Amino acid sequence: MSLNLADRCDLVMQSDIRTMSLECARIGGINLSQGICDTPVPPEVLRGAADAVMQGPNIYTHYAGLHELRQAIADKQRRFSGMELDPEREVVISAGATGAMYCAFQTLLNRGDEVLVFEPFYGYHVSTLRAVEAVPVFVPLDPPHWSFALEALEAAVTPNTKAILINTPANPSGKVFSREELSLLAEFAIRHDLFVLTDEMYEHFVFDGRAHVSMATLPGMRERTITVSGLSKTFSITGWRIGYAMCDARWAGAIGYFNDLCYVCAPSPLQAGVTLGLRSLDDSYYHGLSAEYEAKRNRFCAALSEAGLDPFIPEGAYYVLANTDGLPGETARERAMHILHHTGVASVPGSAFFHGTGGENLVRFCFAKEQSVLDEACEKLQKLRTL
Numbered sequence: 245m246s247l248n249l250a251d252r253c254d255l256v257m258q259s260d261i262r263t264m265s266l267e268c269a270r271i272g273g274i275n276l277s278q279g280i281c282d283t284p285v286p287p288e289v290l291r292g293a294a295d296a297v298m299q300g301p302n303i304y305t306h307y308a309g310l311h312e313l314r315q316a317i318a319d320k321q322r323r324f325s326g327m328e329l330d331p332e333r334e335v336v337i338s339a340g341a342t343g344a345m346y347c348a349f350q351t352l353l354n355r356g357d358e359v360l361v362f363e364p365f366y367g368y369h370v371s372t373l374r375a376v377e378a379v380p381v382f383v384p385l386d387p388p389h390w391s392f393a394l395e396a397l398e399a400a401v402t403p404n405t406k407a408i409l410i411n412t413p414a415n416p417s418g419k420v421f422s423r424e425e426l427s428l429l430a431e432f433a434i435r436h437d438l439f440v441l442t443d444e445m446y447e448h449f450v451f452d453g454r455a456h457v458s459m460a461t462l463p464g465m466r467e468r469t470i471t472v473s474g475l476s477k478t479f480s481i482t483g484w485r486i487g488y489a490m491c492d493a494r495w496a497g498a499i500g501y502f503n504d505l506c507y508v509c510a511p512s513p514l515q516a517g518v519t520l521g522l523r524s525l526d527d528s529y530y531h532g533l534s535a536e537y538e539a540k541r542n543r544f545c546a547a548l549s550e551a552g553l554d555p556f557i558p559e560g561a562y563y564v565l566a567n568t569d570g571l572p573g574e575t576a577r578e579r580a581m582h583i584l585h586h587t588g589v590a591s592v593p594g595s596a597f598f599h600g601t602g603g604e605n606l607v608r609f610c611f612a613k614e615q616s617v618l619d620e621a622c623e624k625l626q627k628l629r630t631l
Contacts, residue, residue: 268590293517309337341487418558547622
């Protein structure tokens, strides 16, 4: 007998994001590769978690999460998107949005089911699809505005197509799908009888007067849309792992069962912490995020332009893709390493967000940093002008 890793391990090996983060740590650089926001956590959230640790709950919650948290999420969703949810039957709290997405994939996708994925894509989406033995089918978004062609979607559909995956606002491109675009995708999904899986983690990070639109609120889409989001980015608590799935009760029940199997429950005192945050912070907090991060985007994109890294200005989220055609290196990884070793600023090779040979002239930066850190990164990047 020979001992070997399972075949699926080839699908989920370490990502370029992790690789760049490790190299950045090794040389003591500024990590703008991984989507780790180091901005302050709202005091209400910290106080709620601390009180819960001292006073409870510190035991398992219901597998779908604390009732109070599910109610708070349903209330916020109603205010911001108009989505009506039954918190008892249609909201599942999981171990981050990644956990919620994994449980949704387990619930809805069989081996060999095809899922349409827009490219550039978030690598964890694709790896998670492959981990459940589904098949991602890539549909290009065309720069500079990352628009899609309905003809490309139609050409990608086969009898095995089960779903379409939409990330809005998107990582890594910063694309915010407009209501008109989502309406086209909704009609497409209905016509082909597809599930729509949406990652809306960056719903409160939208710029230039844009509005985030939840696909589930469009006509005919509530029953076929699984909306995934979370509080990691909104409250700057990426390490707490509090995410959730929102969908029709027919799907939510099974998603909850997989959540119980994989995670039992999200950490109970941290659930209590974000519950207090959701109940205590008024809507100005969420609107303020967009204004704060729009200013960070403007500052950072201006610095990229000055450094000769032409940015694709993001419409939302807190990432920016930048062109590296003027740098030495044959691949995106070589160019990302060049930037890191000459400036001390880490990015992610653009190839991490494309299948095949795409993205070799791109890198991605994350600008979710405190202003002093972002200013230092902007200054360091100017070293590229002298090379």
